[in-house]
Amino acid sequence: MYILKEKLFAKIEELEPKMVQTLCDLVAIPAISPADGGVGEFHKAEYLIKKLKELGLCDVSTYALPDPKAAGGERPNLVVRFPGRTKRRLWIVAHMDVVPEGERSLWHTDPFKAEIKDGRIYGRGTSDNGQELVASLYALCALKELGVTPEYEVCLAFVADEEMGSEYGICHLLKKGLFAGNDLVVVPDMGNENADFVEVAEKSVCWMEFTVEGKQVHGSTPHLGNNACRAANALSVALDEALHAAFPERDGLFDPPESTFEPTRRRANVANINTVPGREVFSFDCRVLPSVPLEEVTKIVDAEVKKAKEKFKVEITYKFPQMEQAAAPTKESDDVVRTLLAALAEVYPGMKPKIGGVGGATCGAFFRRAGIPAAVWCQEIDCAHMPNEHIEIKHMLNEAKVFGLMMMGK
Numbered sequence: 001m002y003i004l005k006e007k008l009f010a011k012i013e014e015l016e017p018k019m020v021q022t023l024c025d026l027v028a029i030p031a032i033s034p035a036d037g038g039v040g041e042f043h044k045a046e047y048l049i050k051k052l053k054e055l056g057l058c059d060v061s062t063y064a065l066p067d068p069k070a071a072g073g074e075r076p077n078l079v080v081r082f083p084g085r086t087k088r089r090l091w092i093v094a095h096m097d098v099v100p101e102g103e104r105s106l107w108h109t110d111p112f113k114a115e116i117k118d119g120r121i122y123g124r125g126t127s128d129n130g131q132e133l134v135a136s137l138y139a140l141c142a143l144k145e146l147g148v149t150p151e152y153e154v155c156l157a158f159v160a161d162e163e164m165g166s167e168y169g170i171c172h173l174l175k176k177g178l179f180a181g182n183d184l185v186v187v188p189d190m191g192n193e194n195a196d197f198v199e200v201a202e203k204s205v206c207w208m209e210f211t212v213e214g215k216q217v218h219g220s221t222p223h224l225g226n227n228a229c230r231a232a233n234a235l236s237v238a239l240d241e242a243l244h245a246a247f248p249e250r251d252g253l254f255d256p257p258e259s260t261f262e263p264t265r266r267r268a269n270v271a272n273i274n275t276v277p278g279r280e281v282f283s284f285d286c287r288v289l290p291s292v293p294l295e296e297v298t299k300i301v302d303a304e305v306k307k308a309k310e311k312f313k314v315e316i317t318y319k320f321p322q323m324e325q326a327a328a329p330t331k332e333s334d335d336v337v338r339t340l341l342a343a344l345a346e347v348y349p350g351m352k353p354k355i356g357g358v359g360g361a362t363c364g365a366f367f368r369r370a371g372i373p374a375a376v377w378c379q380e381i382d383c384a385h386m387p388n389e390h391i392e393i394k395h396m397l398n399e400a401k402v403f404g405l406m407m408m409g410k
């Protein structure tokens, strides 16, 4: 295995110029969602199909949903399959779509013309998620060129629509029944520069918006109206206290380890000081540990709203603009995590990765909800969606080595 590892690493290093070129090519084919004013993934998929053929990876399937606003009238997802020693599958899921460039004047380079400088590549989509797409592709290519049969059937998925909800992407592939419960799924779409964070869990996301209605009057005659601001203030504090009191659980997987219930947006009410507001709209952003059912959270909300209505004689309505129960975490003992950690130990000797959860849903969540253990990991600079998005070429090579070792069942 040691010799094979050395050969794999040398092969990946040899492939560096091709990897760099491929990523630069991809930057020039943005694949922005039609909902964001782009044409979708059709052209990028076309380029990749050609590239895959060139690299001798010929088992490529396209799974597309129609989208009349997209180039080609569809939103393609590509799946590259490569047979392994066993029938068990290892998936590496990277997304083709990118976000728009944003404010152009903040870019020092053309966002859609890659520039290589000081071991870095600049351009929209280099980091999110081109680096990982290219790393997974050339990891497989390296194994193929070395004539090594992977341990697992390797499935590379280059998916659509990650940035706008994954309906045309991962969700479509899941509905198609492409994945099985014993598959190993890696979604390399979130990580840090040190490569030492493996995401296996997320908190439930629950957004709440409350509208409190009283009666607006002049500030000198508050007794003639009903001050919605006072009722909203009281309700906001009551919710804050009641929710924290009801859910004190802690889980060391997460940072912070407890559920969070944050009062956030407050809509503007009246323009002047001497008006008693008749209407207040405010929100909470709650990130709840997966062990807490969200119905329990809404029960507390119901009770506090009822109390505030009675006490202040106001109307209170509320809604949940987002409410997503978190899936059960992927376990540290699951094969995908074990295989990933073993590979990380080879590529980053001495590193102690943290296995943990995050406050909001990543694409790993779609798989976990479907009962498929998934790990989210990559090595990247924190610059996704920002101007001057870029990668370190050495991170891309490291990722390819990790993916290559995982394919070999290391």
Ligand SMILES: [Zn+2]
Residues within 6 Å of the ligand: 095, 128, 129, 162, 189
């Ligand atoms: Zn991404």
